[in-house]
Amino acid sequence: METQVLSSPSPVISERRTVTRFAPSPTGDLHLGHAYSALFAAEAAQRGGGIFLLRIEDIDLTRCKPEYERRNIEDLRWLGLSWPEPVRRQSEHFADYQAALDRLEEMDLLYRCFLSRRELSEALSAPHGTPESAPTDTDKLLSADERARRAKDGTPYALRLRMARALERTGPLSWYDRNKGLQQARPELFGDVVLARREIPTSYHLSVTVDDALQGVTLVTRGEDLFQSTHIHRLLQALLGLPTPDYDHHGLLLDEEGKRLSKRALSTSIHDLRAEGLRPEEVRRLAAPSRSVE
Numbered sequence: 083m084e085t086q087v088l089s090s091p092s093p094v095i096s097e098r099r100t101v102t103r104f105a106p107s108p109t110g111d112l113h114l115g116h117a118y119s120a121l122f123a124a125e126a127a128q129r130g131g132g133i134f135l136l137r138i139e140d141i142d143l144t145r146c147k148p149e150y151e152r153r154n155i156e157d158l159r160w161l162g163l164s165w166p167e168p169v170r171r172q173s174e175h176f177a178d179y180q181a182a183l184d185r186l187e188e189m190d191l192l193y194r195c196f197l198s199r200r201e202l203s204e205a206l207s208a209p210h211g212t213p214e215s216a217p218t219d220t221d222k223l224l225s226a227d228e229r230a231r232r233a234k235d236g237t238p239y240a241l242r243l244r245m246a247r248a249l250e251r252t253g254p255l256s257w258y259d260r261n262k263g264l265q266q267a268r269p270e271l272f273g274d275v276v277l278a279r280r281e282i283p284t285s286y287h288l289s290v291t292v293d294d295a296l297q298g299v300t301l302v303t304r305g306e307d308l309f310q311s312t313h314i315h316r317l318l319q320a321l322l323g324l325p326t327p328d329y330d331h332h333g334l335l336l337d338e339e340g341k342r343l344s345k346r347a348l349s350t351s352i353h354d355l356r357a358e359g360l361r362p363e364e365v366r367r368l369a370a371p372s373r374s375v376e
Contacts, residue, residue: 100130101300104158105137105290108150111351112157115305115335117369122332123303124163135297136165140173141284157352161362170297172289179284182292182322183241183277191248191321192277194239195220196232216273218245238281242274252320257312260301260330269317272310291315295324306331335369 102123106116127134136158140146155169186192197205197220205223220242221229232239248269255267269275277288294302294315302312309331319326355365 099300100127100132101135101298102127102132102303103135103137103294103297103299104163105139105293106154107139107142107145108147108154109142109145110150111353112154113351114355114365114369117157117161117352117365118335119303119305119332120158120163121161121366121369126301126303126330130301132300134163134165135299136163136169137293137297138169138171138173139286139289140171141176141282141286141289143173143282146173153353157356160356161352161366170293172284172293175293176283178292178296179278179289182288182318183284185322186243186277189251189321191244191251192241193221193244193274194229194233195242195274195276196229196237196239197223198238216271217242218273220274238279240276241278243277245270245272245274248317248321252317255316255320257316257326258328259309259312260328261332262309265312267313267316269313272314275314287311287314288318291318291322291324294327295319295322299327301328301330303330303332305334307334 104116104120104123106112106120112120124134136155138151138154140151183192195202202217202220202223205220206217224232255269257265257267259265275285275287277285279285293299312329312331316326318324352365355368360368
């Protein structure tokens with residue numbers, strides 16, 4: 083499928099170069115796991131004689147804070163990383179994601195699900211329901227009159243992709259992961275995924291797929307915890323006529339107890355390590371790949 087709804091990548095990025103990106107969400111300070119992922123992406127770009135990009139994924143305007151973005155950027159520069167300016171901030175490009183949604187709407191692939199999370203869980207737990215992990219045709223769980231009433235009342239909704247119809251358009255899909263080899267895409271495992279909500283006009287899946295294409299990313303490096311997301315991203319690429327980059331899902335950095343580092347777990351931040359007097363090269367060693375697990 084060759085439908086193209088988005089503008090071409092910037093001409094300053096050569097198609098012959100490896101283009102990678104690190105894309106944090108400024109909801110807290112970066113930790114060693116983020117340092118590992120950023121360094122992994124930068125080193126991959128350097129090996130390919132290419133470009134390392136920084137992107138700020140701040141579509142959640144409630145949780146993302148300017149002060150965290152400022153500290154994240156300061157920490158990355160302190161580690162010795164650099165990137166072309168200007169940095170792409172997703173919150174400044176909602177129109178790009180809306181253009182993609184409009185195209186999917188033209189294909190009759192989107193629908194509004196007015197069920198609350200609780201209603202959806204209860205409906206899908208019934209004997210006749212589909213598994214909660216893969217909801218499909220959830221709009222049909224309400225009558226047409228009830229859907230119309232909720233729409234008129236301004237009830238919050240999730241904008242879902244009708245998965246079965248989407249796969250009819252694309253047929254079988256695959257992608258190449260440099261760590262795991264050729265992969266067959268299985269987006270149907272996730273059902274009718276949410277691509278936007280009334281209060282947030284895009285989703286992680288939609289925005290990163292659009293951004294990677296617009297920025298000319300040729301190699302997506304990210305943690306193996308996001309491996310499953312690639313099934314969905316590959317489908318969106320096919321539907322929107324976007325190029326498919328290579329992928330490299332690396333292992334995750336673990337703490338002394340063997341647990342994954344995370345903001346939620348209040349893992350030691352780069353900001354705190356700086357305050358303790360550690361030098362950049364010391365933090366880079368702490369974030370070495372030898373501490374990661376596949």
